[in-house]
Amino acid sequence: MADLVLIGTAKARPFRNVWMLEELQVPYTLRPEIPRSPEVLAMNRSGKVPILKHGNFIMTESAAINTYLADAFRGHVPELVPPAGSQLRGRYEELVSCIITELDAQGLWIHRKHEAMKQFFGHIPEAVQHAQQHFCNTVNILLAQLREVGDYLLGNFSAADILLVHCLDWAGVIKWLPSTSIESELQPVLEQYLERCHKRDAYQRAVAQRKAKL
Structure with a gap:
């Protein structure tokens, strides 16, 4: 399993992704960076969080991240996002x-x-x-x-x-x-x-x- 890293403070929108990861019960690391920090800007030119790193894959936007996570880890727990096409x-x-x-x-x-x-x-x-x-x-x-x-x-x-x-x-x-x-x-x-x-x-x-x- 590629490493999962969530970047952003759980005090804001990244909370949605922290909750999702906890529901999925998969190992992850939370790096509580604030918006527009040097690390955030290096990965997202808008300077916004959350940012998800899954191995070499990087994505942003809290709702999209949760949908991706549900699809990527389908079968770990009861489905949190319905199957595509249904x-x-x-x-x-x-x-x-x-x-x-x-x-x-x-x-x-x-x-x-x-x-x-x-x-x-x-x-x-x-x-x-x-x-x-x-x-x-x-x-x-x-x-x-x-x-x-x-x-x-x-x-x-x-x-x-x-x-x-x-x-x-x-x-x-x-x-x-x-x-x-x-x-x-x-x-x-x-x-x-x-x-x-x-x-x-x-x-x-x-x-x-x-x-x-x-």
Whole structure:
């Protein structure tokens, strides 16, 4: 087995990949580099993390990394990503696209740019307010779907749940959740879903990595 190295701090988006690796139960090394460090820039000209090294192979983007890992280590544990070509894989890709574009890029990242990092990108309260509402609207849609399919987004736990829970946790940190914008009948669905995912052993091990000092 080629060496697996994940570069980036578990305090940010690389947490998604730490959790995934813990679910897969494969050996890996975490190098908690911060964005734009010399090591990061040497492998990713954007200066962003996470970066995965699997032997001589290097890739970026947290969602893509998790899909790759599930395919590369298929058979180690119950499937975390459905097989390519299946309808369930299509549903998985749909969920991932929704979470990354609608929750992360159009929601949480707007807050980070125009609130948390407003000194660099400018303070635009209206944009943040609209992003928060868009985030909650999308969460309502996903929760309604979750209520129909069972305990997890695809019925069984998958890498899509890792992405969603990370976004929901992030929203909690910035006080977007809990929110009155979450439909009242869906609030118990959200609470029970988070409790279920947070109790997973792999999640707890990933949290321990997040709490570790750089």
